[in-house]
Every structure is written in C-alpha cells, then in structure tokens.
C-alpha cells in the first residue's frame with residue numbers, strides 16, 4: 327500500500343497523544359503526579375497538540391476535506407466513522423480533566439475519575455483507529471490479530487516515554503512509575519511487533535492469482551498483458567513495491583530504534599540516576615520516534631493488497 | 640446509508656462473462672468509458688491523456704492471463720475483463736464513513752453518491768477486485784454503475800436497455816440479467832456452464848459470474864501444421880517461371 331505521509335503522521339502522533347493522555351489520567355488520579363499547573367499546561371498542551379494535529383493531518387489526504395464532517399454519520403457500519411465519533415467524544419472528559427488539573431489544581435477524586443473516563447475513551451479511539459486497518463480483509467497483512475494490540479501498545483508506550491521525559495525535565499512527581507511502565511510497555515510492544523511479523527511470514531496467502539481469476543484448474547496463472555501501460559490509480563495506491571525489496575533491513579532498523587535502543591536507554595536511567603536521566607530519556611524518545619515512524623511506514627508500505635494478484639505484483 | 644440492504648429484494652442484477660468467447664478486444668472497456676463519461680458518475684476524468692504517463696478513470700479493465708500446466712504440457716491464454724461484481728456482502732459499502740457508498744435495495748446495484756463522497760479512498764482499499772477508481776481531478780471515488788442510467792432508460796428502445804459493455808461486445812461474451820432469479824436466462828447459462836465467482840474466500844458474495852473456457856479439443860481435430868503440396872524447389876515450374884527465377888537469383 328502507498329504509505330501516505332499524512333496517515334503515518336496521523337497514526338503515530340495521535341497514538342502518542344492519546345497514550346500521553348492516558349498516562350496523565352492514571353498518574354494524576356492515582357496520585358503519582360501532583361496537580362502542578364505548569365506541568366499540566368505542558369502535558370495537556372502536548373497531548374492535545376499531538377491528537378489534534380494528527381486528526382487534522384488525517385483529513386489532509388481526503389479528496390474533499392471540506393466535507394469531512396460527513397464522515398461522522400455512518401458509525402453503525404464504518405470503523406472510520408466510529409473512530410471520528412470516538413475522537414470527538416473523547417475531547418469531553420479529557421478536556422474537563424485538563425481544566426480540573428490546570429484551573430482548579432485538582433487531579434484526584436472526582437476530577438481523577440473524569441480523567442480515567444477520558445483515558446478509556448482515548449484507548450477506545452486508538453482501538454477504533456486500528457480497526458480501520460484490521461477490518462480490511464483485502465489486505466491480509468492488516469486483517470491480522472496482532473494489528474490492534476500493536477496499535478494500543480505502541481500508543482501506550484509512546485505516552486509513557488513522553489511523560490517520563492516531561493517528568494524528568496520538569497522534576498515533577500515520582501518518575502519511577504513512568505520509568506517502569508516505559509520498560510514494560512516498550513518490551514511488550516516490541517514483542518507484539520515481532521509476533522506480527524512472524525505471523526506475516528508464516529501465513530499462507532488465502533487469495534491467489536488462481537482464485538482471483540478462477541483459472542487455477544488450467545494451471546499456474548500469470549498476467550501476460552496488462553490492461554494499461556502506465557500505472558493507474560490501483561497500482562499507484564496499492565501496488566507499492568519499494569518496501570518489499572528492503573523489508574529485512576527496514577525491519578531491523580525499526581526494531582533497533584523503536585524498541586531495543588529506547589529499552590536500553592530507559593533501563594540505564596535507574597542505574598545511573600539523575601545527572602544522566604535527562605539525556606538518556608530524551609535520547610530514548612528521539613530514537614523511539616525514528617523507530618516508530620519507520621515501523622508505521624513499513625506497516626503501510628509492506629502490506630500487499632489482493633488486487634495486485636491481477637497484475638503480477 | 641452504508642448498511643447493506645436490510646430487506647433486499649430478490650432481484651440481483653449482474654453480468655455473466657464468458658471467458659471462452661472473449662477475444663480481449665477492449666471494446667467493452669471503451670464503450671463503458673464512452674457511456675459513463677456522460678452518465679451518472681460523469682466525468683471519467685483523464686489525467687495527462689496525451690502526455691508521457693496517461694492515466695484516467697475506467698470502470699472496466701481487460702487483462703490477459705496465461706494458465707500453464709507444466710505437467711500436462713498445456714497452456715491457455717484467457718482474456719479477462721474485470722469490473723465491479725456488485726457483491727451481496729459488499730465490503731466497500733460498509734466501510735464508507737459518509738454514506739456515499741450504497742447498495743440499492745431494489746436490484747442490488749452498488750453505487751456512489753459523488754455529491755457527498757469525501758474521497759477518503761477507504762472503499763477502494765476494501766474492494767478485493769480493484770473495481771473502484773479514484774478521480775484525482777474531482778477528489779471523489781468512482782465505480783461501475785451497471786449502467787443504471789441506461790438499463791431503465793425509457794427513452795431507449797427496449798433492446799438497448801442493457802449495460803454499454805454488453806451491447807457493444809462484438810463476440811457476445813457478455814450477458815446481463817437477474818442472477819437472483821434461478822429461471823432467468825443468465826442463471827440458466829451459469830448453471831449449464833458451471834459459472835463461478837471470483838475470490839469466494841474473501842466473503843464478498845459477488846453477484847457477477849464468469850464462465851470458464853471450454854475444454855481444449857486435442858487429437859484428430861487438430862489442423863495440419865504443413866501443407867502437403869508445399870514445394871520449395873523451382874524444378875516443377877514452367878519455362879517462363881524458371882527463367883524469371885534465374886534472373887532474380889543472380
């Protein structure tokens with residue numbers, strides 16, 4: 327599939343924003359971070375920036391962005407529509423929680439409960455985003471049981487690293503919780519990504535050129551004349567081939583920068599202590615961004631649409 | 640509304656394409672473009688039509704495949720028109736977030752309301768058969784309408800009320816009718832020739848059917864490769880012919 331920049335930004339940035347929002351809720355509601363006003367402004371500011379810029383970027387690849395509001399209407403059947411509705415509903419409790427923290431200086435008790443409700447809405451939104459892809463049977467690499475788990479864990483992992491960096495920079499609250507959460511989530515997310523790739527390697531393709539043409543009983547089928555000389559919309563959008571040539575290299579790159587390096591750096595923080603914590607956590611964040619963007623690029627670019635069976639691709 | 644019809648009628652209009660007859664002439668694709676570029680989903684925009692990389696919206700694409708059976712030492716060349724199959728369980732319809740994509744209750748035709756389509760392209764990702772093509776110029780998705788503006792058109796003589804691809808096919812490889820009615824001509828044809836659906840494993844329940852190529856005739860009926868009376872030498876020829884032959888071979 328063609329890896330559109332707008333969709334890569336949308337899924338990674340909004341995922342990280344929702345993940346950060348979840349951690350702001352959990353850390354606040356359970357009293358690990360006090361309702362410090364500057365921390366609230368920076369934390370919620372960053373979370374809302376990532377979420378909103380991600381959602382806006384996802385409308386960037388629409389042919390008719392001015393009609394985007396119509397996408398909210400078909401929530402009874404369409405995951406894309408559900409995602410849009412959930413994203414808007416999530417702004418209610420997360421916005422109230424942010425106000426409670428920043429304006430009232432409260433993040434536990436009733437305000438904390440609103441925060442937890444918001445966190446649940448954020449997770450639901452990320453799950454709906456993942457289902458946009460996981461529900462497409464015509465793209466076997468996506469209609470995979472690891473897809474949704476991967477999206478959820480990678481969102482939570484990005485959020486945990488982000489809140490760790492914020493806590494370290496601003497020196498607010500006990501950062502041990504964020505540190506442990508980061509270690510566990512990076513390891514889990516990396517593991518799920520490995521399982522995802524393993525299942526892609528091991529799965530037999532359900533559809534083949536033989537089943538696509540129904541000519542299998544006459545032998546092995548291949549196209550000998552294309553309907554058109556130049557690439558059409560289908561081949562530009564769904565016949566993307568660059569990634570398949572470099573898959574192994576890119577996978578190793580994504581695995582190293584997205585998971586192994588951040589895991590090592592975060593683990594070192596507890597051993598080396600404060601003077602290094604800042605540089606280590608920021609490096610973990612930068613490495614994680616590079617790795618996760620590569621991972622997401624691969625998620626799109628590597629996925630093969632069954633229509634390519636008609637074209638020998 | 641992108642829910643599939645809750646009370647679908649029994650009528651399922653669709654095409655039956657005979658792969659034994661199709662000669663791969665592309666006439667169906669061309670006449671489809673001709674009719675539809677001023678039809679319900681008009682225009683079928685072309686981008687850079689006279690340039691180095693021409694591209695454009697087509698609802699029908701004719702491929703040619705080769706099926707090779709190494710063990711039997713046989714191969715077949717099959718021309719294969721590919722267009723929307725108007726699936727019963729159309730995934731392109733249910734993914735649509737706006738309600739632009741829909742399946743008609745009365746006859747099962749799958750259409751797009753291009754006035755509300757946002758061009759998110761999700762439906763084209765959901766279709767396994769590549770039946771939907773995006774119009775870059777208009778920013779909306781387009782697809783085969785089964786010539787809904789032709790088959791019910793009372794301004795046309797009754798014999799013309801079939802899809803453009805069907806009326807134009809010079810070899811009669813395409814039939815149109817109600818595949819929901821087991822007694823219709825098309826249903827009988829499908830039954831007689833063991834017509835099949837494409838990629839049934841995708842769970843889309845296509846309405847259109849393809850008829851397989853008939854078995855090859857091998858044996859006595861094969862045409863002779865060389866003509867018996869073929870004669871390479873000029874010896875048997877008359878005087879004048881031999882004389883001309885000499886001059887020309889100098």
Ligand code: SF4
Nearest residue numbers: 723724726731766770
């Ligand atoms: S062939 Fe594709 S576009 Fe046509 S109804 Fe089936 S899934 Fe939808």
Ligand code: SF4
Nearest residue numbers: 735756757759760762
């Ligand atoms: S491109 Fe248009 S018709 Fe297709 S899913 Fe999006 S809104 Fe619906």
Ligand code: SF4
Nearest residue numbers: 661662664665667808
């Ligand atoms: S017009 Fe008929 S013979 Fe020609 S490509 Fe189309 S189906 Fe085949």
